[in-house]
Amino acid sequence: MAELKNFPTGPLGIAVIGCGRISGAHLAAVAALPAQVRLVAAVDADLSAAQAAAKPAGAPAFASLDEALALPEVEAVLVATPNALHAEQCLAALRAGRHVLVEKPVAETGEQAAALAREAEARGLVLAAGHTFRHNAAVRHIMDNQESFGRLRTLEVSSCVKWDGPQAPWWAERKPEEGLILSLFAPHALDFVQLVMGQDDPVRVHVEAARHQSGWQGEDEAMILMAYPGRRMASVHISYNQPSVLDRKVLHFDKGVLEIEHGEILSWNGDVLVAPPEGVLIDPRAMGGRKLEHYFRDQLREFVAAVRGEVHRCPTGHDAARLIGLIDRVKASARANSAADAIDPPLDVVPG
Ligand SMILES: NC(=O)c1ccc[n+]([C@@H]2O[C@H](COP(=O)([O-])OP(=O)(O)OC[C@H]3O[C@@H](n4cnc5c(N)ncnc54)[C@H](O)[C@@H]3O)[C@@H](O)[C@H]2O)c1
Structure with missing residues (x-):
């Protein structure tokens, strides 16, 4: 990646999209790292799931990614939706100038994943894959x-x-x-x-x-x-x-x-x-x-390091x-x- 932009100085404002099964592990990781990251939005097609995820942090909840991307405090998006949605949602987030941490697999096809990597590179943004283990x-x-x-x-x-x-x-x-x-x-x-x-x-x-x-x-x-x-x-x-x-x-x-x-x-x-x-x-x-909590916490810490332009262990x-x-x-x-x-x-x- 040539130049990274948008170095955040305080805790990284993150929106979680997809508040299903695995989102609990990601939300717990966000809550465990208050100096590095803060939840600024939760999104799920099922608004009640987004509301439940957002509530403990006092963050707003939305039923669509576009609504979250309209918030300037959303600096990064964590994509935890079903696999088939990853490519289009990552692309939308990158085109809106946001860093992305996406659950595995990054996309359904190598072609889609390569297009996302090119988009991130062209915009100086981090696209990181959630290879938790x-x-x-x-x-x-x-x-x-x-x-x-x-x-x-x-x-x-x-x-x-x-x-x-x-x-x-x-x-x-x-x-x-x-x-x-x-x-x-x-x-x-x-x-x-x-x-x-x-x-x-x-x-x-x-x-x-x-x-x-x-x-x-x-x-x-x-x-x-x-x-x-x-x-x-x-x-x-x-x-x-x-x-x-x-x-x-x-x-x-x-x-x-x-x-x-x-x-x-x-x-x-x-x-x-x-x-x-x-x-x-x-x-x-x-x-x-x-216990798997530490994997998600360490992954998120590494992602924040990547966004800050520091040495990190995320595949990007x-x-x-x-x-x-x-x-x-x-x-x-x-x-x-x-x-x-x-x-x-x-x-x-x-x-x-
Ligand atoms: N890293 C790991 O160890 C690990 C473990 C489990 C799952 N995963 C990955 O996490 C992702 C999610 O898996 P899951 O098991 O939590 O699935 P899930 O179905 O439980 O959760 C997905 C959520 O996305 C929501 N959703 C669906 N369409 C949406 C849309 N258009 N916009 C916003 N929200 C939408 C659903 O309502 C649901 O709440 C998958 O890509 C999976 O591969 C990773």
């Missing part, structure tokens, strides 16, 4: 000490949870070609892969995907295999069908093995390097058994868009390899 001590330690581990050869990510059907109505409406888990959950795992692989994109991507549940149309389980320059490889297994939650990252370096267990415990050849504070891992193999602009380009390739490979007999037909006609 890069914001923790274990990941920070890896990134800050990467050279001490030697050369990275391979990386395995397993991110398996259990959702009993759609967690929001729009999950059920997504068409198989739009992607379900590949659009909703893969961004977290792939963000980690891209983070440790640096500026390289994979030279080859191979994906198998399947659907095991009938409450949605898209794939709910996938295996992604990627070859990176320098003979490096990465595999990602994501699932919405695993009741015993598995969140494990294994990085094979020349000098040994780094592992992150439950998103929080980092070990090097079995020796623990980073452990979370007491109370974060309550019952990590159970759904909801981990073209870097953020690069991931959506990769997801395009992942979805295309899944469609080419596995859709015909694994995703599309009703479950009752799928043998086995």
Whole structure:
């Protein structure tokens, strides 16, 4: 990004758009960082949801983004609406001269995400992707000490949870070609892969995907295999069908093995390097058994740093868009390899 503008000096005035399921985590993060950020508007197509979100901060509530963008105190917009709305709402906010933090995925297609990155760059604004799970001590330690581990050869990510059907109505409406888990959950795992692989994109991507549940149309389980320059490889297994939650990252370096267990415990050849504070891992193999507040708080702090032109850890602009380009390739490979007999037909006609 050439020149950033609109450096705010006091707390950044932020409008949250989309006051649904995940907005509570963002609103709690805003409330936890009064020196850095303040809620100046809440927006939801359902005005009562916006009102409930705005009330504790005494902020105004609106049913449309345009109304919030009319307020000069809105310096940044946090987009937490359904995926299909991200591109148009981010574009509207950027064109109105506002910085944007958008929930993953930045957009539905790489082309849309690249257009947003160009818009932000041209206007000297921050477009940051909400890849929440890069914001923790274990990941920070890896990134800050990467050279001490030697050369990275391979990386395995397993991110398996259990959702009993759609967690929001729009999950059920997504068409198989739009992607379900590949659009909703893969961004977290792939963000980690891209983070440790640096500026390289994979030279080859191979994906198998399947659907095991009938409450949605898209794939709910996938295996992604990627070859990176320098003979490096990465595999990602994501699932919405695993009741015993598995969140494990294994990085094979020349000098040994780094592992992150439950998103929080980092070990090097079995020796623990980073452990979370007491109370974060309550019952990590159970759904909801981990505290996640700190991820959203640290992400917001990093976003404010980005807006202020300071060093930060948010994926922004073209870097953020690069991931959506990769997801395009992942979805295309899944469609080419596995859709015909694994995703599309009703479950009752799928043998086995
Ligand atoms: N970072 C994470 O770990 C994480 C976790 C869950 C969800 N998400 C992402 O957050 C986003 C929202 O997911 P959710 O589960 O909260 O969904 P949700 O459906 O619970 O919430 C979305 C909200 O947007 C509102 N909305 C719909 N159309 C709107 C419009 N045109 N203008 C304003 N508001 C509108 C809805 O009324 C709803 O309240 C998604 O992009 C999802 O991928 C991220």
